[in-house]
Amino acid sequence: MERINLSTTAAESRTLREQIKAHSGVDVKDCYQCGKCTAGCPVAFAMDYTPRQVIRLVQLGLKDEALKCHSIWLCACCETCYARCPRQVDLAKLMEALRIEAKGMGYIPEKNVDLFNDLFLKSVEKNGRVHEMGLILQYNLQSRQFLKDATLAPKLFTDGKIHIAAEKIADNGAVKRIFDKVRNMGEEVK
Amino acid sequence: MKYAYYPGCSLNSTGIEYNVSAKAVAKHLGLELWEIPEWNCCGASAAHNTDHLLSLALPARNLAIAEKEGLDVAVPCAACFNRLKATQQAVRQSSATKETINSVIEMEYQGTNDVLALSEALVRAFSLESIKEKVVRPLTDLKAAVYYGCLLVRPPELTQFDDAEDPQSVDNIITALGADPVNWAFKVECCGAGHSTTRPDVGLPMIDKILADAKANGADCVVTACPLCFLNLDMRQKEIEQKYDRSYQLPIFYFTELMGLAFGYSTKDMGVNKHFVNPMPLLEGKDLLRHPATRRDEA
Numbered sequence A: 001m002e003r004i005n006l007s008t009t010a011a012e013s014r015t016l017r018e019q020i021k022a023h024s025g026v027d028v029k030d031c032y033q034c035g036k037c038t039a040g041c042p043v044a045f046a047m048d049y050t051p052r053q054v055i056r057l058v059q060l061g062l063k064d065e066a067l068k069c070h071s072i073w074l075c076a077c078c079e080t081c082y083a084r085c086p087r088q089v090d091l092a093k094l095m096e097a098l099r100i101e102a103k104g105m106g107y108i109p110e111k112n113v114d115l116f117n118d119l120f121l122k123s124v125e126k127n128g129r130v131h132e133m134g135l136i137l138q139y140n141l142q143s144r145q146f147l148k149d150a151t152l153a154p155k156l157f158t159d160g161k162i163h164i165a166a167e168k169i170a171d172n173g174a175v176k177r178i179f180d181k182v183r184n185m186g187e188e189v190k
Numbered sequence B: 001m002k003y004a005y006y007p008g009c010s011l012n013s014t015g016i017e018y019n020v021s022a023k024a025v026a027k028h029l030g031l032e033l034w035e036i037p038e039w040n041c042c043g044a045s046a047a048h049n050t051d052h053l054l055s056l057a058l059p060a061r062n063l064a065i066a067e068k069e070g071l072d073v074a075v076p077c078a079a080c081f082n083r084l085k086a087t088q089q090a091v092r093q094s095s096a097t098k099e100t101i102n103s104v105i106e107m108e109y110q111g112t113n114d115v116l117a118l119s120e121a122l123v124r125a126f127s128l129e130s131i132k133e134k135v136v137r138p139l140t141d142l143k144a145a146v147y148y149g150c151l152l153v154r155p156p157e158l159t160q161f162d163d164a165e166d167p168q169s170v171d172n173i174i175t176a177l178g179a180d181p182v183n184w185a186f187k188v189e190c191c192g193a194g195h196s197t198t199r200p201d202v203g204l205p206m207i208d209k210i211l212a213d214a215k216a217n218g219a220d221c222v223v224t225a226c227p228l229c230f231l232n233l234d235m236r237q238k239e240i241e242q243k244y245d246r247s248y249q250l251p252i253f254y255f256t257e258l259m260g261l262a263f264g265y266s267t268k269d270m271g272v273n274k275h276f277v278n279p280m281p282l283l284e285g286k287d288l289l290r291h292p293a294t295r296r297d298e299a
């Protein structure tokens, strides 16, 4: 990381910190930067900022860096960091809050991860459950990887592991209403 | 004994063997699994990466149906278990959150019923001794790397059973079946979840390391308790072997399949014939298929 002028980031750091705390309950001030989270993170090898660095960005109020980084999309939500953190910082929850915030601002550096999540939820909203076959087809189509995993398909079919027709729950209006209501609530709960 | 059963989406499709074997084993032990009628998807990681309230409301609807019936919920999928448990905790901890969730799902959910991982639910209902008593075909000589992955045991504040770094619950079940759990380092390492689909360059090396460590520690097979872990280790194994020029040929099992085999059920009845990595040579090699107790009755 390059040299940072802390006095100009102080004000912004407070707002981002407070926002994160309000949305996720995670207080980044709890972190004393020991790096244990990074040491155990199975995805750190692929991240642009390590988990410890991500939390440092938030501590310093480097909002753009924190919201535009790939790490927050690559976090696998495995909770290793949280389980091991001596300060009990729920870093997975922080990553989640940053992702939601980033997406709201249109920062989506990992398009495929985001696309997959969106298609997944669309399937749930429509059917009440995930239709894996439809999800995989839509994902391959929209991420323009038309033949991805095509060699696996025949066996999945013959073994009855994927189905052409979506499985729906009878009253999937109930699930649709959950989506509608959440959309209309605006304010998130913690 | 009766539990509400929340299979989750994968157990109706890619995780079908888990569903079939879990139901058979429960029935054999005398446990009634009451599948939550009209259960809906828990939202998996897509929901909590998108909207916090949505990620609590989707599981809450299922929990509310089970609560009305007065039943604790047994959950085979580790990721679903985590989401359902997180919802239970959120509702128990804050009455404001509870009210918001109840208004979204248009049902009453108080958080009075328990959410249990299937492995925990089985041991709680039957004890290791009574499971051992049911074994007619001991899995002697089968060296198993028991793989818990992430969300079955983490975060410990939430899951509240077993050790987050060196869990034993499924090892104990496997031992009761007569198999030998191996010592290995990747027991609780994450398999990368959906990364094998969305970012294979990140996901595949994660799976590769798990397979490599299991093999290096002398495992004949890996035992899982999660449909996504299973899928990553089983379905992606060939791709990984080709990509990194390795030969693992490591059969992957659900712990319930091994329970079923030890109770004398046929491989077909447990769905073991549906695996990508063929486990038959291993099972034949260990003499598990020619055992006199092998039977083919319906599950």
Ligand code: SF4
Pocket (backbone or CB within 6 Å): A030, A031, A032, A033, A034, A035, A036, A037, A038, A051, A052, A055, A081, A084, A085, A086, A087, A088, A089, A091
């Ligand atoms: S382990 Fe906890 S205290 Fe240490 S750097 Fe990571 S978040 Fe901070």
Ligand code: SF4
Pocket (backbone or CB within 6 Å): A037, A040, A041, A042, A043, A044, A051, A074, A075, A076, A077, A078, A079, A080, A081, A082, A091, A092, A095
């Ligand atoms: S939850 Fe995310 S940041 Fe934490 S260890 Fe897992 S992948 Fe790394």
